[in-house]
Amino acid sequence: MDLVTVEQMRQLDRITIEGLSIPAVALMENAGRAIAEEVIALCRSRHGGGAGGEDRNGGRAGTGGGWADADIAGRGGYINGGPGAENGRDAGTDVGRGGEEPGAGRGSGRGVAAIQGSGGPGIQPPGFRVSGDTALTLDSAEAEHWLILVGKGNNGGDGLAAARHLREAGIAVTLVYAAAPESLAGEAALQRDAAAAMGLPAAIYGVDRLDFAACSGIVDALLGTGSAGAPRGAYAELIAAANGSGKPVVSADIPSGLNADTGELHEPCIHAAVTVCLAFLKRGLVQYPGAGAAGHVVVRSIGIPAALARKHGVQACLLTPEVLRTRLQIDVSRRRSPEGHKGTYGHVLLAGGSLAMSGAGLLSARAALRAGCGLVTWALPGGLLPYVIGAAPEMMLAAAGSAEDGTWKAGTAAEVLRLGAGKEVIAVGPGLGRFEGDTDWLRTIWEGTETPLVIDADALNILADADYSSWTRRGPVILTPHPGEMARLAGLPTAEVQRDRIGLALDYAREHGVVLVLKGAHTVIATPEGQAYVNVTGHPGMGTGGAGDVLTGIISGLLAQGLNAAQAAAFGVYLHGLAGERAARLRHHPAALIAGDIIEAL
Numbered sequence: 001m002d003l004v005t006v007e008q009m010r011q012l013d014r015i016t017i018e019g020l021s022i023p024a025v026a027l028m029e030n031a032g033r034a035i036a037e038e039v040i041a042l043c044r045s046r047h048g049g050g051a052g053g054e055d056r057n058g059g060r061a062g063t064g065g066g067w068a069d070a071d072i073a074g075r076g077g078y079i080n081g082g083p084g085a086e087n088g089r090d091a092g093t094d095v096g097r098g099g100e101e102p103g104a105g106r107g108s109g110r111g112v113a114a115i116q117g118s119g120g121p122g123i124q125p126p127g128f129r130v131s132g133d134t135a136l137t138l139d140s141a142e143a144e145h146w147l148i149l150v151g152k153g154n155n156g157g158d159g160l161a162a163a164r165h166l167r168e169a170g171i172a173v174t175l176v177y178a179a180a181p182e183s184l185a186g187e188a189a190l191q192r193d194a195a196a197a198m199g200l201p202a203a204i205y206g207v208d209r210l211d212f213a214a215c216s217g218i219v220d221a222l223l224g225t226g227s228a229g230a231p232r233g234a235y236a237e238l239i240a241a242a243n244g245s246g247k248p249v250v251s252a253d254i255p256s257g258l259n260a261d262t263g264e265l266h267e268p269c270i271h272a273a274v275t276v277c278l279a280f281l282k283r284g285l286v287q288y289p290g291a292g293a294a295g296h297v298v299v300r301s302i303g304i305p306a307a308l309a310r311k312h313g314v315q316a317c318l319l320t321p322e323v324l325r326t327r328l329q330i331d332v333s334r335r336r337s338p339e340g341h342k343g344t345y346g347h348v349l350l351a352g353g354s355l356a357m358s359g360a361g362l363l364s365a366r367a368a369l370r371a372g373c374g375l376v377t378w379a380l381p382g383g384l385l386p387y388v389i390g391a392a393p394e395m396m397l398a399a400a401g402s403a404e405d406g407t408w409k410a411g412t413a414a415e416v417l418r419l420g421a422g423k424e425v426i427a428v429g430p431g432l433g434r435f436e437g438d439t440d441w442l443r444t445i446w447e448g449t450e451t452p453l454v455i456d457a458d459a460l461n462i463l464a465d466a467d468y469s470s471w472t473r474r475g476p477v478i479l480t481p482h483p484g485e486m487a488r489l490a491g492l493p494t495a496e497v498q499r500d501r502i503g504l505a506l507d508y509a510r511e512h513g514v515v516l517v518l519k520g521a522h523t524v525i526a527t528p529e530g531q532a533y534v535n536v537t538g539h540p541g542m543g544t545g546g547a548g549d550v551l552t553g554i555i556s557g558l559l560a561q562g563l564n565a566a567q568a569a570a571f572g573v574y575l576h577g578l579a580g581e582r583a584a585r586l587r588h589h590p591a592a593l594i595a596g597d598i599i600e601a602l
């Protein structure tokens, strides 16, 4: 699922409207219909109706209420390749599908008029069936009254189109114009006129009295991708009233008040139950805090060809199993050859650990083994070695430096290089600590081998303190900073790193020629070629010491098995998140999750 900026969305709109001659009002009509369908799906789920499949997080897909923040759905875009949004809506019209079981088609079965043939008992009728448009019908429509908050741009036009479809479904709607209806222009003005011609009741904010308490839900069509800065005037007041109403809000395209590129929330910003994102997923909907304000995000096609995104240089996408399989060309089943042996699956050298932080090295080494590599050697200070003997019998230990040293020493770089010769990957950092001469130590390793490097923890802090752009490097590098480490690397405050994680990761990876894994909820993986992947597996329970060391081990283990740097980083982050989810489920409470549980859940 592609992730676009506002600028890219505008360009794709232009290409569709001007280049392909698809009328803008047709796109708006499709948008309105999609929004109405999602409102109806939400109503159905509230009334205990049947639409909706199970999504990855066990929530209802394509319906509303009770979804986890990170739920993102769309056509074929389900994280686990599951049934997705095709959940009985969109039943369309089936005519004359001979031989099928009556009622066996998609949809809830309502609106199906089976005209049965003359077959006797026990004999299948010929199977002539007609199905109605169940996506736009609601049994309990009379219990619903939705307020449609209408801004004066095209987002408002989407809301107006949705209002007509809701009315058609028997749902009472009241339009609430944020600005005088006469101020609408273009396609939005056409929609205004159509709504008026259909006799939809309308109120103007500041002129007419509004009763939010009496409605059953709110469509937020105030501001979309044309929004600039914090909502002002009537927009701000309507957003505050909608949030304060306690009613479910379905946002058109983005929650009004969200920065669609960065995920920053302006004050005020709509907190939606469902966001019906139109055409392409906006970056701001997957980056926190925006991801939290969007509720369940449903990406709906409105007639803009999906293939335009990549054709016109969109470089970011959600990390779905499909992306792992097709764009990254990873064998996600991780098949093992029947004649494979430990040599087949590669050898990781890990350089890290120190007396006070031996666990970090241990976690990384064990995670690499669980990720499926053949062998792991852990290079560690000589003084630490006796204490970790037997801690993980599957790995090999190699003392770097004298038996007295419990911490790393500058002179050990050559030893690390010697141990790394012939290995598929060298991972540096977990539990490493800082030590005198550490800059030269890391530079020697960085410049002294072409073997892929995974750099984490204090090795990142060493890089941050050095001007490493002058270092020469002839092999791939993966950096795995958390936001604090990223702030030090980029020389920015942490809040600035978090402000636009995708943008920053893309810039940094390109500028420094590294694969960057910017960790935290919705980890971003960016490549030197300018591609970014946003991962949505994971669990808040993973905010626990050592979880990052486990990730370093997993990525290293995958590199050892022959994946390239981008593949190993992306797949590693994805698997780490899945294991975290599984580990959280296995505890009585997710807060009890510790890093070792993630390894066991791999």
Ligand SMILES: NC(=O)C1=CN([C@@H]2O[C@H](COP(=O)(O)OP(=O)(O)OC[C@H]3O[C@@H](n4cnc5c(N)ncnc54)[C@H](O)[C@@H]3O)[C@@H](O)[C@H]2O)[C@@H](O)CC1
Binding pocket: 013, 017, 024, 027, 028, 031, 151, 152, 153, 154, 155, 156, 157, 158, 222, 223, 224, 225, 226, 227, 228, 229, 230, 231, 232, 233, 235, 252, 253, 254, 278, 302
């Ligand atoms: N072809 C297209 O361009 C399509 C656009 N669509 C919809 O159109 C939206 C974008 O439409 P627009 O570009 O008209 O922009 P918007 O509808 O997002 O809003 C722009 C309007 O809001 C006002 N405004 C901007 N920032 C404000 C603020 N902070 N406080 C108060 N008022 C503010 C502006 O004066 C302008 O009139 C998309 O998000 C999507 O919902 C869809 O209809 C599908 C097709």
Ligand SMILES: Nc1ncnc2c1ncn2[C@@H]1O[C@H](COP(=O)(O)OP(=O)(O)O)[C@@H](O)[C@H]1O
Binding pocket: 481, 482, 519, 520, 521, 522, 523, 537, 538, 539, 540, 541, 542, 543, 544, 545, 546, 547, 548, 549, 550, 551, 576
């Ligand atoms: N809320 C969350 N949702 C998903 N993943 C998370 C969340 N919090 C932390 N993680 C993941 O857990 C790991 C923590 O790594 P890090 O901060 O480096 O820990 P440590 O340094 O203790 O090993 C990262 O991979 C991060 O993405």
Ligand SMILES: [K+]
Binding pocket: 155, 220, 221, 222, 223, 224, 251, 252, 253, 254, 255, 256
């Ligand atoms: K909106």
